[in-house]
Amino acid sequence: MLDIQYIRQNADTLQEIANKKHIQISIAELLEQHQLRSHTLQEIEQLRQQRNTLTRGISEQIRTSADTAEEMKQRVRDINVQLQKLEQQASQVLEKYDALMAIVPNTVSPDTPDGESDEDNVLLRQIGMPPVFTFPARDHIELGELHDMIDTARGVKVSGSRHYYLKGNGVLLHRAVQQLAFDLLMGKGYTPLEVPLMVRGSALHHTAFFPLGMDQTFRIGQEDHWLTGTSEVALVSYYQNEIIDLAEGPIRLAAASQSFRSEVGSAGRDVRGLYRVHQFAKVEQVVLCEANPEVSERIHQEITANAEELLQLLELPYQVVAVCVGDMSQKTYKQYDIETWMPGRQAYGETHSSSNLHDFQARRANIRYRTEAGELRFCHTLNNTAVASPRILIPLLENHQQEDGSIYIPAALRPYMNGMELLAAPPVTIN
Structure with missing residues (x-):
């Protein structure tokens, strides 16, 4: 496998190599999946941080404001629903990303002859x-x-x-x-x-x-x-x-x-x-x-x-x-x-x-x-x-x-x- 940053920097060359090696892959699609994966994981992390912050604050609010504590609990429940959906989405994106990464071709040496067969x-x-x-x-x-x-x-x-x-x-x-x-x-x-x-x-x-x-x-x-x-x-x-x-x-x-x-x-x-x-x-x-x-x-x-x-x-x-x-x-x-x-x-x-x-x-x-x-x-x-x-x-x-x-x-x-x-x-x- 190749490093994703290397793939990003050499996308056109790798697509050409894949075509010549008769490998059915879209390097552009791979990079799109990587970007979507990164964005989704970032959203998941932000929501988890919000949930953790709310969870820590609930016990304090229980002592001072039961209504506020209940609102915070509801927000935690809402976040959990969002997280479940995002985690399912992330799993699907990761599966597709990994499948594409698994067939990215290696680079070829400068002295490798060009040719089809x-x-x-x-x-x-x-x-x-x-x-x-x-x-x-x-x-x-x-x-x-x-x-x-x-x-x-x-x-x-x-x-x-x-x-x-x-x-x-x-x-x-x-x-x-x-x-x-x-x-x-x-x-x-x-x-x-x-x-x-x-x-x-x-x-x-x-x-x-x-x-x-x-x-x-x-x-x-x-x-x-x-x-x-x-x-x-x-x-x-x-x-x-x-x-x-x-x-x-x-x-x-x-x-x-x-x-x-x-x-x-x-x-x-x-x-x-x-x-x-x-x-x-x-x-x-x-x-x-x-x-x-x-x-x-x-x-x-x-x-x-x-x-x-x-x-x-x-x-x-x-x-x-x-x-x-x-x-x-x-x-x-x-x-x-x-x-x-x-x-x-x-x-x-x-x-x-x-x-x-x-x-x-x-x-x-x-x-x-x-x-x-x-x-x-x-x-x-x-x-x-x-x-x-x-x-x-x-x-x-x-x-x-x-x-x-x-x-x-x-x-x-x-x-x-x-x-x-x-x-x-x-x-x-x-x-």
């Missing part, structure tokens, strides 16, 4: 070359079925569309890429956490996944419990309503967790395979740092480099794009996406997203720190996917396939794969 994202760099196959290449589902390690048919049978089973070496690869990413972050000073997968709605509001992302989130029955789509929610919320200590530098957190997304709005898109599924695993990196744009920009480059290092260890070709304002979420100040080459799609597909939120998230979650001068300030928060699986298995299998159907295992993964250098092609069965 992911088609307007700007290529920053490409690392590695897509493989040129001299044979008919298989996609990840064909390879998974050939090696008996991906079974989408039974996943659909048991759980419905966008579900799957991983088997045998598919499970080993799934766990191996996560552990490689986890170990990479541990080596860079990240504190590992095992986090809740089910959180209260307040945690999702505090981290700005609600209310606009509510349709993407699975709810547990009628309770106020929701399955998270990323451990970012739990990692940031770990410090909600706290004053953190940044005296020794940024706080770096990492978690490996299951994640869940309803994928509302994606009907008919990426139905085949593992690209867009309801349940997946992520290793997430979250950093909390001082409210210094230069510091958070440096960390943004750092967390992006961590994900790039992981892809280089997996020996996969990828590209980094600067995400345009129209493809960014409400909470994001600046974002990079990393897209990995997927031969089966004949295109780069998003595998990582790296975001700098400045203090937008910390304000909602009320996470502050003390400056050297002792001033309390909201910190900056950043997040990035270190790896998400099974999506990463798509380029891993497809790029490293061999003509005979075998699959090369990158050297960095071999310690997590019992030393295997190759997933050998199954023997051909002749009927």
